[in-house]
Amino acid sequence: MKKALAIDVGGTKIYNTIINENGEIIAEIEKHSTPKTFAEIKYLFEEIISKYEKEVDVIAFATCGAVNNQNSGILGSTGNIAKEYPTMDFKNLSKKPVFVENDANCAAWAEHVIGASKGMAYSVMLTLGTGVGGGIILDNKLYKGKNGAAGEMHFKMRTDKHRKCTCGSFDCFEAYASGTGLKKTAEEITSNPDITTYDVIENKDRPIMKKVLETWQNDILEGIIGLANIFDPDCIVLSGSMAEFVDIEYLEYEANKEIVTTPFKVVKASAGNYSGMIGAALLAIESLK
Amino acid sequence: MKKALAIDVGGTKIYNTIINENGEIIAEIEKHSTPKTFAEIKYLFEEIISKYEKEVDVIAFATCGAVNNQNSGILGSTGNIAKEYPTMDFKNLSKKPVFVENDANCAAWAEHVIGASKGMAYSVMLTLGTGVGGGIILDNKLYKGKNGAAGEMHFKMRTDKHRKCTCGSFDCFEAYASGTGLKKTAEEITSNPDITTYDVIENKDRPIMKKVLETWQNDILEGIIGLANIFDPDCIVLSGSMAEFVDIEYLEYEANKEIVTTPFKVVKASAGNYSGMIGAALLAIESLK
Numbered sequence: 001m002k003k004a005l006a007i008d009v010g011g012t013k014i015y016n017t018i019i020n021e022n023g024e025i026i027a028e029i030e031k032h033s034t035p036k037t038f039a040e041i042k043y044l045f046e047e048i049i050s051k052y053e054k055e056v057d058v059i060a061f062a063t064c065g066a067v068n069n070q071n072s073g074i075l076g077s078t079g080n081i082a083k084e085y086p087t088m089d090f091k092n093l094s095k096k097p098v099f100v101e102n103d104a105n106c107a108a109w110a111e112h113v114i115g116a117s118k119g120m121a122y123s124v125m126l127t128l129g130t131g132v133g134g135g136i137i138l139d140n141k142l143y144k145g146k147n148g149a150a151g152e153m154h155f156k157m158r159t160d161k162h163r164k165c166t167c168g169s170f171d172c173f174e175a176y177a178s179g180t181g182l183k184k185t186a187e188e189i190t191s192n193p194d195i196t197t198y199d200v201i202e203n204k205d206r207p208i209m210k211k212v213l214e215t216w217q218n219d220i221l222e223g224i225i226g227l228a229n230i231f232d233p234d235c236i237v238l239s240g241s242m243a244e245f246v247d248i249e250y251l252e253y254e255a256n257k258e259i260v261t262t263p264f265k266v267v268k269a270s271a272g273n274y275s276g277m278i279g280a281a282l283l284a285i286e287s288l289k
Numbered sequence: 290m291k292k293a294l295a296i297d298v299g300g301t302k303i304y305n306t307i308i309n310e311n312g313e314i315i316a317e318i319e320k321h322s323t324p325k326t327f328a329e330i331k332y333l334f335e336e337i338i339s340k341y342e343k344e345v346d347v348i349a350f351a352t353c354g355a356v357n358n359q360n361s362g363i364l365g366s367t368g369n370i371a372k373e374y375p376t377m378d379f380k381n382l383s384k385k386p387v388f389v390e391n392d393a394n395c396a397a398w399a400e401h402v403i404g405a406s407k408g409m410a411y412s413v414m415l416t417l418g419t420g421v422g423g424g425i426i427l428d429n430k431l432y433k434g435k436n437g438a439a440g441e442m443h444f445k446m447r448t449d450k451h452r453k454c455t456c457g458s459f460d461c462f463e464a465y466a467s468g469t470g471l472k473k474t475a476e477e478i479t480s481n482p483d484i485t486t487y488d489v490i491e492n493k494d495r496p497i498m499k500k501v502l503e504t505w506q507n508d509i510l511e512g513i514i515g516l517a518n519i520f521d522p523d524c525i526v527l528s529g530s531m532a533e534f535v536d537i538e539y540l541e542y543e544a545n546k547e548i549v550t551t552p553f554k555v556v557k558a559s560a561g562n563y564s565g566m567i568g569a570a571l572l573a574i575e576s577l578k
Contacts, residue, residue: 066550075551122435134519138427145521146411149550155515158447159508169514169547219448225458226444230423230519232434258458261355261438262364 002285004060005052006277007045008103010034011064011080014041015274016048018056019281023114025274027052038084042093049094059098060284061090062106062276066149071099071287075149079166099284105142105151106279107271108135111237113282115271120234124227125269126153128220128242131166132174132181138231142283153177155226157219176219179242185219186212201245217246224251224266225258232261239269291574294345295566296337297392298330298352299323300369304563305337307345308570312403314563316341327373331382338383348387349573350379351395351565355438360388360576364438368455388573394431394440395568396560397424400526402571404560409523413516414558415442417509417531420455421463427520431572442466444515446508465508468531474508475501490534506535513540513555514547521550528558 001020008015014034018027030048035041049059065078065086074086090100101109108117108125117123121140127133134151136143144150154165154172163184165175175181179197186195189212203209224236236255238246252266271278290309297304303323307316319337324330338348354367354375363375379389390398397406397414406412410429416422423440425432433439443454443461452473454464464470468486475484478501492498513525525544527535541555560567 076549136519138432143427145550146523146553147521147551150519150521152518152521152549154518154549155444156446156511159511167547167549172518222445222448226515227519229441229443229461230425230439230516232436232439232441234435258456260365260441260443260456261434262436264435 002058002288003056004058004281004284005049005056006060006062006281007048008274008276008280009041009061009063009081010103014044015277016052017274017277018052019060019278021282021285023110023271023278023282025278029274034081036082038082038087041082041085042088045093053094053096056096058284058288059094059096060277060280061098061100062103062280063100064103066152067100067102067105069144069148071101071283073100075147097284097288099280099287101142101280101283102135102151103276104133105135105144106277106283107133107239107269107275108137108237108279109142109283110271110275110279111239111269112137112140114278115275116237116267116269117235122231122233123235123237124231124233125237125239126177126220126223127240128177128179128238128246129240130179132178133240136231153223155223157222173219173223176216177223181219182212182216182242185216189215213245217251220246221251221254224255228255228259228264229261233264235265235267237267237269239275243268291347291577292345293347293349293570293573294338294341295349295351295570296334297563297565297569298350298370299392300353303330303333304566305341306563306566307341308349308567310571310574312399312560312567312571314567318563323370325371327371327376330371330374331377334382342383342385345385347573347577348383348385349566349569350387350389351392351569352389353392355441356389356391356394358433358437360390360572362389364436386573386577388569388576390431390569390572391424391440392565393422394424394433395566395572396422396528396558396564397426397526397568398431398572399560399564399568400528400558401426401429403567404526404564405556405558406524406526411520411522412524412526413520413522414526414528415466415509415512416529417466417468417527417535418529419468421467422529425520442512444512446511462508462512465505466512470508471501471505471531474505478504502534506540509535510540510543513544517544517548517553518550522553524554524556526556526558528564532557
């Protein structure tokens with residue numbers, strides 16, 4: 001059975017483990033703080049790879065940032081990681097094949113193969129965390145667009161330049177549906193600039209916090225309606241830490257009332273916390289064929 | 290060379306002609322008012338088909354309404370045409386093969402094969418008319434979604450239920466970017482409920498009308514930004530009567546400044562007024578292979 005050394009690269013943490021072609025984690029999960037500099041990140045990759053590459057058939061990176069259609073490197077900038085990171089020459093980190101894919105795309109693929117959207121040919125995954133990640137599966141294939149950057153959930157929720165988004169533009173879905181978005185919505189509704197998402201969740205039975213969460217969830221609903229009308233998908237998968245705080249059944253029911261396309265499901269991700277590494281490993285092993 | 294009898298079915302008019310596998314119109318274009326009843330529409334189809342079917346290899350319908358993935362019939366309701374129209378048994382209208390596709394999808398395909406997005410693998414077409422039609426080409430194939438209904442440009446432009454959309458929901462792109470949307474925007478800005486799109490266009494140098502057109506165009510821009518971030522396309526094609534009134538170069542420049550994906554073009558459709566019939570014929574002839 002084929003095996004991959006899976007490495008998940010985020011702005012804060014880097015994880016690695018070994019995963020087989022069934023998507024099973026078959027080694028310890030090692031966790032590292034993401035180093036500050038490009039040189040240190042590269043050195044950490046080299047250390048991990050030299051330790052495990054003999055045991056595996058392929059090295060599989062699930063990384064922050066958009067990844068090109070050759071699965072060899074990063075397109076453009078990637079936010080909160082060393083600014084030279086996009087120049088990383090992944091292919092030369094090992095003598096074994098190296099495969100790179102965006103982390104949200106990997107997670108969507110893991111859901112498609114072993115998780116909540118298994119058996120469904122068309123799905124869109126929204127990862128609701130500090131930001132919002134997107135992964136699109138169309139006709140049982142990962143959809144990447146002309147250069148590999150597709151699936152960015154930066155479509156507008158309003159057009160009056162109300163709320164700045166991390167992307168530099170205004171009023172993107174990410175700026176409303178994310179954890180950061182929930183905090184901003186809470187600030188606007190409570191007029192308290194110091195309120196945290198924790199405050200909202202801890203006090204979720206208080207009427208004002210209820211209103212905050214309903215407003216936030218309604219923005220997620222509106223985004224889901226748009227995606228369902230554009231894609232006519234089998235399902236929309238919600239993952240990420242913030243997905244704990246939405247009412248999946250409500251979203252499915254309400255969205256299906258509004259769409260002009262055909263009925264679809266809204267489901268919670270089920271491939272677990274390491275779905276990024278699992279998806280990267282499954283894609284990498286498939287790329288060997 | 291293979292030929293198709295192409296029939297374009299809209300809520301107001303029905304057109305027919307003969308088109309060859311190069312997308313060339315090789316007969317007169319006949320025009321009919323769309324009959325009121327299902328029986329009359331069916332009778333008109335039978336008349337057109339019996340007159341021309343011997344001359345062609347396939348019958349190609351470009352129709353209003355979403356069309357299933359078997360290209361044999363209509364999904365759900367279709368707005369301003371006889372309500373039984375979706376029950377039409379297209380396949381049994383002729384002994385020759387019959388192929389059916391949504392008109393906006395057909396027009397997008399014509400642009401892809403012989404028009405403005407020729408040679409580009411990834412494109413999204415927006416038809417700006419009384420409403421907004423959408424057609425999506427991904428990896429050189431027409432994208433239809435799980436049941437065939439994809440490409441509905443009903444994603445939200447705001448979330449405060451400000452403007453009713455024809456789909457029954459609120460604040461869809463169609464309700465802002467269409468000709469009807471321009472009229473609504475003009476009503477809101479001028480406080481004149483009787484203003485028409487004609488009044489706006491005729492007086493487009495007056496400051497208030499300039500503001501109306503800029504607001505309308507900005508809504509189109511915001512929609513284009515979202516689609517480019519979702520799809521990472523080669524281009525977005527604008528077609529339809531209202532596309533005459535947008536500044537294509539401005540839209541391309543401004544959208545490319547805002548996106549987080551990779552640079553893309555905004556182009557005006559060039560396959561002409563009968564692109565629906567041309568696309569239907571090209572798809573129908575291809576389906577014979």
